């Protein structure tokens with residue numbers, strides 16, 4: 001075989017990824033379960049580079065130079081297993097199978113184990129950036145063996161996005177680390193989107209501003225610290241007019257947010273690891289609330305507000321408050337996401353470099369943003385940083401906005417504007433910085449009803465109080 005890399009699964013993502021490889025000068029073997037997609041790729045884009053199409057898996061594998069590198073880009077779950085099962089009999093020791101779909105990381109750990117026993121490298125790789133990213137340069141998060149990255153890495157780095165000449169692709173860590181990091185990326189994306197949506201709602205309700213006016217505010221914000229892909233597209237979306245009705249586009253879209261599951265996985269894992277990823281959790285639940293149709297139907301016009309509409313007088317000051325609150329809440333959400341990566345890295349022995357993750361998210365992916373540079377710098381100052389929020393840059397950047405943040409969250413509560421992500425992020429901020437938490441009372445309660453014991457502030461050891469006897473404090 002002569003092809004340097006193969007792609008199987010040629011729907012939107014696989015097709016664009018294959019074109020990206022070809023446009024970068026690689027000879028690309030292509031295959032799809034049904035041949036029509038393979039044929040149409042050659043018909044439509046055959047002139048972009050060198051494609052080697054195959055109808056059968058056997059021919060596809062045979063068309064690759066060794067060690068073979070096969071990228072699977074099919075529907076996550078059972079289809080991925082089906083494709084792996086079909087490929088494996090044709091592969092030989094040292095070959096590399098890359099799953100670039102959105103797999104759940106426990107599946108990746110399982111698959112990596114199974115293929116390792118056969119002498120094959122299995123690389124679960126996160127790929128972010130949607131269709132356009134796949135074609136023009138995504139952010140790529142490959143896991144699997146470090147050995148596989150030696151030959152695979154340079155190819156992936158060539159087709160990834162670059163920022164300041166640095167590729168948005170790096171080796172993440174063994175087995176499921178790549179897909180894990182992609183999962184957290186998506187969770188952070190949920191939080192970021194929810195925070196932006198809350199900021200929009202605050203501006204709408206506080207100022208009575210139109211979608212187009214708010215779009216202009218976002219466009220302005222995109223020239224400062226908040227500069228990011230999501231803020232940029234928000235400005236575009238808000239200024240878009242529905243062709244049919246002439247109404248602001250956002251006003252004619254049904255307000256029920258859907259999800260494909262990566263936010264849910266992130267939250268479930270946060271619970272498993274005991275990491276408070278409240279921003280991501282609130283964002284995921286906010287989507288669920290929006291889709292709770294019978295509940296909303298029962299509540300609209302029924303639940304009392306006892307709140308006056310928000311009638312902001314100092315427009316510019318309010319906009320600046322919302323901006324500062326958005327930035328602070330965003331830093332909290334990212335800080336929590338990086339805590340989750342650290343906890344998983346510890347639990348699974350992945351040794352993930354968090355600064356490098358921020359670096360490869362600067363371009364190509366959905367959460368690409370200017371401030372990711374700040375995160376990389378923070379981890380460069382201290383690779384073991386226990387709390388991103390406590391880095392010297394972020395203590396200042398967030399600290400400057402704390403009063404604005406409090407005004408916005410308090411105002412939202414007073415005027416009945418739902419801001420679950422803004423509010424929970426502020427609660428997290430106040431919780432994590434509190435010298436003393438009411439968790440002491442929780443421990444006392446647990447000891448009272450369940451003899452669960454407690455530790456003391458004044459001496460070492462574990463204690464239990466004889467609540468039902470003489471209420472004396474005893475070493476447990």
Ligand code: NDP
Nearest residue numbers: 009010011012013033034073074075076079101102130131
């Ligand atoms: P889809 O998820 O819609 O999957 C369609 C592809 O899967 C087709 O090539 C189809 O083949 C193949 N397929 C489905 N079932 C099987 C099976 N049992 N055996 C063999 N092949 C099968 O394609 P997308 O391009 O949207 O996404 C591909 C992957 O990339 C997914 O895992 C997705 O989660 C992930 N992803 C998607 C992003 C996006 O923006 N869309 C972004 C990042 C990741 P056939 O043509 O024969 O039906």
